[in-house]
Amino acid sequence: MPVDPMLSAYSDLVFKAAVAVYTIAMLMHAVEYVLARTTAPVPALAGASAEGEVGGTLTATPPDGERAVPAGGRTRSDRFGGMAVSLTVLGVLLHVGAIVLRGLAVGRWPLGNMYEFASAIGLAAVVTWLVVLRRTPSIRRVGAFVLPPVLILLYLAGTVLYAQAAPVVPALQSYWLIIHVTTVTIASGLFLVAGFASIAYLLRRSGKLSGFTAKLPSVEALDRLAYRISAVAFPLYTFAVIAGAIWAEAAWGRFWGWDPKETVAFIAWVVYAAYLHARATAGWRTTGAAWINVLGFATVMFNLFFINMVVAGLHSYAGL
Amino acid sequence: MSSPPTAPPSLPETAPGAEPPASGPSPARRPLAFLRNTWRGLTSMRTALVLLFLLALASLPGALLPQRSLNAQLVDQYFADYPSLAPRLDRVGAFDVFATPWFAAIYLLLMISLCGCLLPRSLEGVRAARATPVATPRNLARLPHHASATLDEEPDAVAARVRSRLGVGSRFGWRSAEATDSEGVRTVSSEKGYLRETGNLVFHISLVGLLVGIAVGKLFGYEGQVIVLANGNQFCNTSILGYDSFRPGLRVDGTDLQPFCVQIDDFTADYLPNGQPDTYRADIGYQDSTQVESGDAGIWSPYELAVNHPLRLDGARVYLTGHGYAPRFTVTWPNGEQRTGEIQWQPVDQTTLLSQGATKFERPGVADDAQRQKSSLAITGLFAPTSSGGKVVTSTYPEMRNPEVAIDVLRGDLGLDDGRGQSIFAVDQSKVDSGQLVRVARANLVPGESTTLDDGTVVRFDDVTPWVALQVSHDPGQFSVLVFAILILIGLGLSLSIKRRRFWVRLTPAGEGRTLVELGGLARTDQAGYGEEFDRLRADLLDPKSDDKKDG
Ligand code: HEM
Numbered sequence: 001m002p003v004d005p006m007l008s009a010y011s012d013l014v015f016k017a018a019v020a021v022y023t024i025a026m027l028m029h030a031v032e033y034v035l036a037r038t039t040a041p042v043p044a045l046a047g048a049s050a051e052g053e054v055g056g057t058l059t060a061t062p063p064d065g066e067r068a069v070p071a072g073g074r075t076r077s078d079r080f081g082g083m084a085v086s087l088t089v090l091g092v093l094l095h096v097g098a099i100v101l102r103g104l105a106v107g108r109w110p111l112g113n114m115y116e117f118a119s120a121i122g123l124a125a126v127v128t129w130l131v132v133l134r135r136t137p138s139i140r141r142v143g144a145f146v147l148p149p150v151l152i153l154l155y156l157a158g159t160v161l162y163a164q165a166a167p168v169v170p171a172l173q174s175y176w177l178i179i180h181v182t183t184v185t186i187a188s189g190l191f192l193v194a195g196f197a198s199i200a201y202l203l204r205r206s207g208k209l210s211g212f213t214a215k216l217p218s219v220e221a222l223d224r225l226a227y228r229i230s231a232v233a234f235p236l237y238t239f240a241v242i243a244g245a246i247w248a249e250a251a252w253g254r255f256w257g258w259d260p261k262e263t264v265a266f267i268a269w270v271v272y273a274a275y276l277h278a279r280a281t282a283g284w285r286t287t288g289a290a291w292i293n294v295l296g297f298a299t300v301m302f303n304l305f306f307i308n309m310v311v312a313g314l315h316s317y318a319g320l
Numbered sequence: 321m322s323s324p325p326t327a328p329p330s331l332p333e334t335a336p337g338a339e340p341p342a343s344g345p346s347p348a349r350r351p352l353a354f355l356r357n358t359w360r361g362l363t364s365m366r367t368a369l370v371l372l373f374l375l376a377l378a379s380l381p382g383a384l385l386p387q388r389s390l391n392a393q394l395v396d397q398y399f400a401d402y403p404s405l406a407p408r409l410d411r412v413g414a415f416d417v418f419a420t421p422w423f424a425a426i427y428l429l430l431m432i433s434l435c436g437c438l439l440p441r442s443l444e445g446v447r448a449a450r451a452t453p454v455a456t457p458r459n460l461a462r463l464p465h466h467a468s469a470t471l472d473e474e475p476d477a478v479a480a481r482v483r484s485r486l487g488v489g490s491r492f493g494w495r496s497a498e499a500t501d502s503e504g505v506r507t508v509s510s511e512k513g514y515l516r517e518t519g520n521l522v523f524h525i526s527l528v529g530l531l532v533g534i535a536v537g538k539l540f541g542y543e544g545q546v547i548v549l550a551n552g553n554q555f556c557n558t559s560i561l562g563y564d565s566f567r568p569g570l571r572v573d574g575t576d577l578q579p580f581c582v583q584i585d586d587f588t589a590d591y592l593p594n595g596q597p598d599t600y601r602a603d604i605g606y607q608d609s610t611q612v613e614s615g616d617a618g619i620w621s622p623y624e625l626a627v628n629h630p631l632r633l634d635g636a637r638v639y640l641t642g643h644g645y646a647p648r649f650t651v652t653w654p655n656g657e658q659r660t661g662e663i664q665w666q667p668v669d670q671t672t673l674l675s676q677g678a679t680k681f682e683r684p685g686v687a688d689d690a691q692r693q694k695s696s697l698a699i700t701g702l703f704a705p706t707s708s709g710g711k712v713v714t715s716t717y718p719e720m721r722n723p724e725v726a727i728d729v730l731r732g733d734l735g736l737d738d739g740r741g742q743s744i745f746a747v748d749q750s751k752v753d754s755g756q757l758v759r760v761a762r763a764n765l766v767p768g769e770s771t772t773l774d775d776g777t778v779v780r781f782d783d784v785t786p787w788v789a790l791q792v793s794h795d796p797g798q799f800s801v802l803v804f805a806i807l808i809l810i811g812l813g814l815s816l817s818i819k820r821r822r823f824w825v826r827l828t829p830a831g832e833g834r835t836l837v838e839l840g841g842l843a844r845t846d847q848a849g850y851g852e853e854f855d856r857l858r859a860d861l862l863d864p865k866s867d868d869k870k871d872g
Contacts, residue, residue, distance in 0.1 A: 235813050
């Protein structure tokens, strides 16, 4: 399949545009954060449902300050937050465009090398974030924590990991590429958001940098955010690993062979299983579990970067 | 979760009926108590957590250090690079992590721990699924979710509404029990989400099943590699001896292989302009074991063997795992005797398929052993499918566009009779060093060209045949591993998406047709997300007319 250089060049251009738009969105979130007022540290949210369910109650203004907001109006912080979200949506549209153009340029599923893979993980993370935001608009300020790691990832994708548009080697020519790599990408994007929710949780809970973290949603909201996303991502990741094993049986002659990438996927899986168990184990429910969640995300990233770039294995043809 | 009331009433790590004995056990019962405590410790959630971490930690060297099972050459390289560290690492099995006793110990302990949790839990689960929901607590206001209101309705009417809202009696509704005490106070206790436990059980049992399946494969499976020339050559899976390398399972002695045959008719590879391979394809024919055994030779079913497209036959799989070139040489001795040799050379550069090898000849018609040994020939050197040309031959492209060999012809004792195995890709270097094998010619040849040795022997480079590397694998546990993996996924989905939760209603007559309605809710497992459902229930039951009114 010949590569269309024109479409490929457009794809690169649109990718850069998406990164630029995300960057502006991140700055807007930063302004939103600076202008925002501090939320009540612990959910002393009178009148909220007993559980303190994230809902309309955890808005930027503490409940007792509600009258300070002009009726029907929004604070300046809110306006910046709103702009940040709109820009994030625009960024997603551009990002999707870049990926689609790349796929059209090479005439294959656009997940064939590390550039394409890292870029798609970034997209999955931002989309996850927007979905979460739609369901619980009150946590918008967490955007200031979610966008920076995504931007770092996309920056690395566009520079260190960048690969010219090209067809893939025979071993990657299989519909299992679509199944395995797409699911593992989405799961990684979800893990990214969950991992940073846990980091925000740990920061907020520790009371360190309290001047900085005091504007985050309550620890409960952050913890629940992390748990819910991980609880979606873990089965998806499990599915992706199983799909990988089925593919390996057809491509490499065995379904499991402790190839470095397989080994670290197994480790990550075990760490996330430990996370879910820790949430049901007395004494581990809170900080312990959050640390394990962060460790899980670190393992996933380690698998993406270190194992692909430093350790040679069968997966290495994913290419740099 | 910082709010203690939301914690499940009984923590999962508390084994049912596991109260420690109040007084010290009698001496006779001490060993028993010890065993019981060990068992309890092993099957606790905390132990499982620690074992999970140990397992992750123990796998890590498997990813960071080279492993013999994957690439023995890299391990040798590591020994060369770290001569003092490597032997010490080797002693603890760091280069065979997944075959070490300590790795096995961790996962076996984890499995025991798992089964120890499972049996009591499954019994408990069966009992719980039959039992009536727990009686309504005295003080509903102390539950994490609660609400109350006094409605202008008779208790009977409210009770009917509760029943229909909870779907009592329906298969998908809440399981409920009603009671009325002596003062006419009614209670409804209900519970939902039993499938969560089922999912949990399915998950954990399948985990054990998966490991058993893997073990069956390790015991009764095998894997063999063989190189076959792609010019109609055949390979039959009749004995281990046919293979270049063979890894039998622990209970496989090689006498009972599936005796199918394959014939490699042709091999094609397509490359992109930059040398990256685009497709590999071998046109093969095969005969399954029944055809072979019935002596039906001659009938070959055609198959296109490709990467991602193995041949599945008689419970075994045949894979195309590699390819390369076998140059063909003809040697004509001065007396007119002629021999043709064709054997695979080994690619040394995967992107250009520059290959090296050694094609060996014994001089025919020489009766005397010593004499024959002295006059053997070996053609060694490099083969370039697309030669750069010039004196120093390298390859610029993996496809055969401009084939050329750069060879040394060696004469003397090849050591083939020494009884030691030697590489098919090289000559025995010690024979060269000791002067028993001497270089007698050096030449660059394209197909059809020849070179003449000092004694008049002519060495001609005829042509090139592609070869394919095949792998034959047999794993009788594979299918059950797949089934259990799918069950693991289903179990996981159920246990993570379903919440086990309880809901109580107390209806106290408040006179004049009015009823005090108190509601309480408790999620038994991870509490994330019961709030919304409870709020809906509350809105529907306490506020039936304005159910659009949102919780503030
Ligand atoms: C590789 C090993 C294991 C994995 C991947 C695994 C995975 C899981 C998962 C995903 C859950 C659901 C977590 C949740 O409720 O949110 C779970 C629950 C549970 N597991 Fe495991 N498990 C493993 C081993 C074990 C072992 C060895 C034990 C017992 C010692 C155990 C006991 C339990 C229990 C009791 C629950 C229920 C927790 C609850 O009430 O939510 N698991 N496990």
